[in-house]
Amino acid sequence: TQLMAGIGALGHHDAMRLALTADVVGAMSLEAMMGTGAAFAEELVAARPHPGQVASARHLRALLAESEIWASHRADTEHRVQDAYSLRCMPQVHGAARDALGELDRVLRIEINAATDNPLVFPSGQVISGGNFHGEPLALALDYATLAVTELASISERRTARLVDAHLSGLPAFLAERPGLESGLMIAHYTAAALVNELQSLAHPASVDTIPTSANQEDHVSMGATSALHLRDAIDRAEQVIAIEALCAAQGLDFRAPLRPGAGVARAHALVRARVSHLDADRSPSPDIGAIRELVHSGDLLANGATGDAHA
Template structure:
């Protein structure tokens, strides 16, 4: 999402020009065209005189810039710009090529519109956030330039980009669409994919730290069920544990017949999350390439009013990602609880010698539990929470933007949970020395130790957690995992 050049399909300009020409021809007939020579939403029955059509589009952008809350991260906004350019370049939105070129110019100049995160219900498009983006195109609003927020006009001046004068329907085409909710969901999906890989690594470390069995990862078990994600997760766990001396040390004579579910059922849970994320990725890939504004100019020049701006697919995808994030964290927290419990793990209580004098990882598990509880609450589906807007003209909405926005808090919480598990599992390794785990798990152990020393006596835990969490968020642990 950062710094990647955007190249549109060859021939996009001719397609876009044809769409704009078709709209111009329909306007010449004098018929009522929604959002072109009429008002918007509940005001669609109001005809606008030809002399005021340019003002209509300008008023739309200004009035709809009603967002609030913290600003969206720059990488997400860059993705929004790219998705909007891709959508308009499909040639069904009846805008001039200049509109697409203006979006591309912002990307090329690294001008990032300042977009408040809240204010969209994910139907009629992401109206408020896209209005804030569009303000910058016309030389208004605010934008980030070299890390500083400046007026939109100043941002364009510095980049040598001329403000855009909006033509018929162009304000509406810019505001209609699911690009903000889609960009937010995509960014969360990318984070979730990395976090799932990290969770598989952390889970494999916990298996060795607790002297668990790798029998539950036997491919014959998973082939009998046939769930593709589960099969991949089990294969990945097998590969992560392959060659572990710790595993070999207790292969014979271990009185435990079965491990707790958090170890034994990791392929089933992670695999289901893997399949869920895969489905969400398919939905979001389609949406990223979709035309989602209204009305649309189709082949033959006909202008059709519809509802492609309704972001229900994105809302469902975001809710699915939320379930995956919550469950990855929930089973990780259970492994943390297992590791600090001497009855279950066979390790010293709270993973520290001289327990009592030292509390070890006691409260780190409490923190993981708090983050897990928060993610459970955040995982409540948003797509079922429709609230009518626009005087009941927009009487069913998707809530996709909020659904996608909450994923970023969930991913942050999950990174914190996984950081605690990695710390606990690495500490567990210390009690099995001189035995070594597998090569890849020892590399993960070494990565933890670059950020946090072994826990010999109590000290402040928060700096260790923050340092390992930073490595999680940078994908350092995920990079160690080769998915089957």
């Protein structure tokens, strides 16, 4: 269980940072596609007050504040009334992921302060054999966290798919400067789709399986170490998926100039552009994805792109 808790604690730290960063990158995509932040209204999310949903919506509202892009079509009755789920339901999906990670946090705080040896020796001198070593509480929470990370990547890939689709985004096909002559960021989206497919395999819960050992004395085991490793690997893939969305969203925001996005989105956009230049002709997306992934993993994209209380 010490192995599970150790890997799990590191994973929780990275996954929570990823959930917050998903808000920043999702807000970039919403602005690039001229979406609306109306669905993040305080009174609307308060009608279904899951803590993660409320916090994610608050974060998104802060990121979109002072947006010239949103203001340009806010009163346009011909503009779409509501966005696709991958944009409109960010607080519900990102927030549910936050809440799932909150459950892992609760379990880890108990576990790392607990006695899990066997037998346990008490101050009275009593020695009791028991099952505090069993990893089931950790295994279930770790599998739940991996599901949450997978969903963050899944909805991110859906936003990327919309960004590169000219019919859905209103942007040039595949975000290319010369659509039809260049592939733009088409291959970057392929990469995101492949990574999400890997994540869907990693999300299969290890805790639903057991293989008896020790001459059937240990006839039910948690497989929690596998759960912890799955979470670690899932975060690695999901960071890349979020980085690909940021790459595409930044390109889309370039096309919306001179209109400026919200202040928080503008800071995130500037940070991406400080690492990766506008795609003005076809090039390998790999170095760009890697550079933005470093921003995602380090937390720099969150720290420099977020406004308001992202952790509330």
